[in-house]
Amino acid sequence: MSEGTSWLQRPVTATQVTHRQRLWLYATAAAVMAFLVLPTLIVIPMSFSASQYLEFPPREWSLRWYRNYFGSPAWMQATATSLQVAVLTSLVSTPLGTLAAYGLHTSRWRGAGVVSLLLLTPLVVPGILVAIGVFYAYVQLKLVNSLTGLVLAHSMLAIPVVVLVVSAALKSFDLQQEMVARSLGAPRWQAFWLVTLPQIRFSVVSAAVLAFLTSFDEIIVSLFIAGGDHSTLTRNMFNALRDQIDPTIAAISTLVIALTSLLLVATQLRGAEPGAGGH
Numbered sequence: 001m002s003e004g005t006s007w008l009q010r011p012v013t014a015t016q017v018t019h020r021q022r023l024w025l026y027a028t029a030a031a032v033m034a035f036l037v038l039p040t041l042i043v044i045p046m047s048f049s050a051s052q053y054l055e056f057p058p059r060e061w062s063l064r065w066y067r068n069y070f071g072s073p074a075w076m077q078a079t080a081t082s083l084q085v086a087v088l089t090s091l092v093s094t095p096l097g098t099l100a101a102y103g104l105h106t107s108r109w110r111g112a113g114v115v116s117l118l119l120l121t122p123l124v125v126p127g128i129l130v131a132i133g134v135f136y137a138y139v140q141l142k143l144v145n146s147l148t149g150l151v152l153a154h155s156m157l158a159i160p161v162v163v164l165v166v167s168a169a170l171k172s173f174d175l176q177q178e179m180v181a182r183s184l185g186a187p188r189w190q191a192f193w194l195v196t197l198p199q200i201r202f203s204v205v206s207a208a209v210l211a212f213l214t215s216f217d218e219i220i221v222s223l224f225i226a227g228g229d230h231s232t233l234t235r236n237m238f239n240a241l242r243d244q245i246d247p248t249i250a251a252i253s254t255l256v257i258a259l260t261s262l263l264l265v266a267t268q269l270r271g272a273e274p275g276a277g278g279h
Helices: 020-046 064-070 073-106 112-119 127-141 147-171 176-183 188-199 201-217 220-225 233-243 248-272
Strands: none
Touching: 020 248, 064 073, 064 248, 073 112, 073 147, 073 201, 073 233, 112 147, 127 147, 127 220, 147 201, 147 220, 176 188, 188 201, 201 233, 201 248, 220 233, 233 248
16 A cells, blocks of 8 residues: 555554544544543643632632642541552552462362452442441441551452453463473472563553552442541542532542543553563
8 A cells, every 4th residue: 555545544454444444433432532531621620710619610720729638637637548548458459369360360170260250249249239248347347447447348349450450461471481480390489470470560560550549549438437537538528529519629639630640651651661571
């Protein structure tokens, strides 16, 4: 095909499907992205409004609500709690989810499929039902309003995410490489640590970031089991939005969007680097 050919006529796939034939797909994808992203982006200019109410577009611009957020001991404590819980959740769920994915992938036991489905249950069951079950159990165990309880509950929600991400990486990894290491005398744990893990490390890092975000953004379970000195940021945001329309929420939402975007972009850029490894 000549260099002067329009990009619309260029093939996209090996089946010679052109960009022109995929215009409907591009338009649909753009519409879906706009539907998902635009409501989020509207929050950003609202956070710079000088008004005491949420308004779009802002009539006056100000950093008033950012100063209100950073100057509030209650908001700062909730933010510190959310960050602490998210980091601990990532540290707990990433190794457990990785080992679970590895065990299920290499297992020849017929019940492995059932165990895999059970691990993914928190993603399928409505969040409100999970929250009620966790709350009832925590009342008996006296873990309500505790940091330990939050980390355990959020880890339960994050482990399925880790399992899905790492399992996808293991499906494209050749386990024969690990078998070679074991045949040369390496224990199974050492073969996994030195051969398998380095090649799926990007997926493990991605899973850790997603586990962090799963915990940091979680709201339903936190409404039931968090409180007092261990109230999370999302719980406080929900209560503030329910009790009064506080534009501070828009400022916090903007910062959360920025944090989430930076983590995801940094992860993708790290994975795109030569020698980053993983799948």
